[in-house]
Amino acid sequence: MRVKDGILKYGFVGPALIFLIAFNIFPLFYNIYLSFTDAELSGGATQLIGGRNYGVIFDDTRYSTALRTTGLFVVLAVAVELLLGFALALALQKPFWGKPIITTILLVPMMLSPAVMGLYWNFILNGHYGVVNQALSVFGLFQPQWLTDPDLKLFSILMIDIWMWTPFMMLIALAGLNAIPNHLYEAAAIDRASRWTIFRRITLPLCSPLLFLAVLLRTTDALKQFDLVMAVTGPNDRATQTLSALLYQVMFRGYKIGLGSSYSIVILLIVIALASIFIRYIASIQAKQGRESA
Amino acid sequence: MKYSRWLVIIPYFFLATLPLCWLLLTSLKTQEAAISSTASLIPSTAENIAPGDLSFSATLDAYRKLATPHTGKAHAFFHYLLNSVIIGLLSTLTSVVLGTGCAYGFSRFRIAGARDWLFFILSTRFLPPLAVVVPVLMMYRVFNLPNTHLGLILLYTAFNLSLAVWLMKGFIDEIPRAYEEAALVDGYSPFQAFYKIILPHSATGMAVTAVFCLISAWNEYGFALALNNAEAVTVPVYFAGLQGNIQGIPWPQIAAGVLIFVVPIAVFTILVRNHLLRGVTFGTIKQ
Known part of the structure; x- marks a missing residue:
């Protein structure tokens, strides 16, 4: 295979790499340039204005609010999804009648379009005719205004996100659980270890590398939260404005792309930091797999 | 218990x-x-x-009404569905073709800095659409690409390439090298070996990769919203645009449309159920 592969190999990898550089590296650097200008979406003359955009960020309470909203959203969404997903995976761990079909059906929500399902959830959560509130009224319970109460809007978006992404955690947790060798459980049974001890000393530690991977993937994804916010409240709602929603508001409703670019640099830095943790982690897992199979 | x-x-x-x-x-x-x-x-x-x-x-009125344009909209639902189908299928095709070639290159040849390239490819997946969409829009304006199907097809191809390369590399790595070596001994050129040996053996991998690329293009909203306001509007953008409709949101029609839109995805999910884990973790975890 090593013969005459000089040009051929670049023929294989080249097109994809050119594509990725054009659509990722170029925008990244162009973004940095734009962040030092007063560029507007409508075009027209653009001037370099130095670091003035960055000065504005720290006076803009929208930005700090959006940071806090995004942070809160990411932490709550990932934590609840992890706990629920892990609980489901534990319940689905051992084979039983109907397990494959139940597992598959549970996985469907994560493959659906967040923008479309977010719109549809407006219907379910509507304060007047929504089925959730009607069900609550049957039981004589309090009926919250899920979509209009400023204290509840973010919670509603969180709920939809949990509905969509708990299956993701479940899927990865199940893979972790399936990979635990049975002889460990057998040895624990011989030692008369309690269920709690087995869980704490075998299940959890052996599952945690994959759970960590799942948390990293979900975190980078939740940080970008945009689709559900747009569907439920639109981009300019104080109570739910995530960083991506703020970017959209500033750049596509306010036409200030220079300013928007400087806002995006911070979100990019966070995402790049998380992505590099993820990548190092993957590299270490792959190195381990390599050693095991060698 | x-x-x-x-x-x-x-x-x-x-x-x-x-x-x-x-x-x-x-x-x-x-x-x-x-x-x-x-x-x-x-x-x-x-x-x-x-x-x-x-x-x-x-x-079945709601389904029937999908064929006529809704108040204030230029086209009926099926027009936007067709946009989604065209953009989804063509971007999937190009990502799988480019991704398979690239994955094969990284799997079988010695390439300088291969690990760094692969991780660079993976990292592109993490960029938030709204943080990179403005430069893409500026670039597109130069080439007259905003509001076109081609613009979204190219963008989704780039967006899905990371997934395609990583998934396909996992699948191609599993094909024994001995197969191609035997072909080379038989007088095949390296490209023929790829074409006649690797491609048939990675058919499953390509199908799985295609499904995941199609689903993420199908569901994408941020890029589609920012780059389009008239011609190549996809279903997620169309639906989102019905929010705040003066005549009230036509919920039965939306439900019918959503159902038509998500049923193919649900079916695909069930078809690739044994490869879901690979798909959502970029092939880094294999079952």
């Missing part, structure tokens, strides 16, 4: 699937029945049912 698992599974299963069942029921209702303050649960063939009854008269 044997039955304790059901204490977790049954309530969750019930709550998680309820919205999807409600979707089906809503699509069979009239607008009045859908936004009635007493929800009806049972579809019935009877014509006149008193308000407040648990059953409602089922109708």
Whole structure:
């Protein structure tokens, strides 16, 4: 295979790499340039204005609010999804009648379009005719205004996100659980270890590398939260404005792309930091797999 | 303890699937029945049912109305569905073709800095669409690409390449090198070896990769919203645009449209169920 592969190999990898550089590296650097200008979406003359955009960020309470909203959203969404997903995976761990079909059906929500399902959830959560509130009224319970109460809007978006992404955690947790060798459980049974001890000393530690991977993937994804916010409240709602929603508001409703670019640099830095943790982690897992199979 | 698992599974299963069942029921209702303050649960063939009854008269009207443009919209739902199909299929095709070639290159040849390149490819997946979309839009303006199908196809190809390369590399790595070596001994050129040996053996991998690329292009919203306002509007952008409609949101039609839009995805999910884990972790975890 090593013969005459000089040009051929670049023929294989080249097109994809050119594509990725054009659509990722170029925008990244162009973004940095734009962040030092007063560029507007409508075009027209653009001037370099130095670091003035960055000065504005720290006076803009929208930005700090959006940071806090995004942070809160990411932490709550990932934590609840992890706990629920892990609980489901534990319940689905051992084979039983109907397990494959139940597992598959549970996985469907994560493959659906967040923008479309977010719109549809407006219907379910509507304060007047929504089925959730009607069900609550049957039981004589309090009926919250899920979509209009400023204290509840973010919670509603969180709920939809949990509905969509708990299956993701479940899927990865199940893979972790399936990979635990049975002889460990057998040895624990011989030692008369309690269920709690087995869980704490075998299940959890052996599952945690994959759970960590799942948390990293979900975190980078939740940080970008945009689709559900747009569907439920639109981009300019104080109570739910995530960083991506703020970017959209500033750049596509306010036409200030220079300013928007400087806002995006911070979100990019966070995402790049998380992505590099993820990548190092993957590299270490792959190195381990390599050693095991060698 | 044997039955304790059901204490977790049954309530969750019930709550998680309820919205999807409600979707089906809503699509069979009239607008009045859908936004009635007493929800009806049972579809019935009877014509006149008193308000407040648990059953409602089922109708396929909502599906029929999808063929005519909604108030204030230039086209009917199916027009936007066609946009989604064209953009989804063509971007999937190009990502799988480019991704397979690239994965093969990294799998079989010695390439300088291969690890760094691969991780660079993976990292592109993490960029938030809204943080990179403005430069893409500026670039597109130069080439007259905003508002075109081609613009979204190229963008989704780039967006999905990371997934395609990583998934395909996993699949190609699993094909024994001995197969190609035997072919080379038989006088095949390296490219023929790729074409006649690797491609047939990675058919499953390509199918799985295609499904995941198609789903992420199909569901994408941020880029599609920012780059389009007229010509190549996809279904997610179309639906989102119905928010705040003056005549009230036509929920049965939306439910019918959502159903038509998500059923293919649900079917694909079930078809690739054994490869889901690979797909969502970029091939880094194999079952």
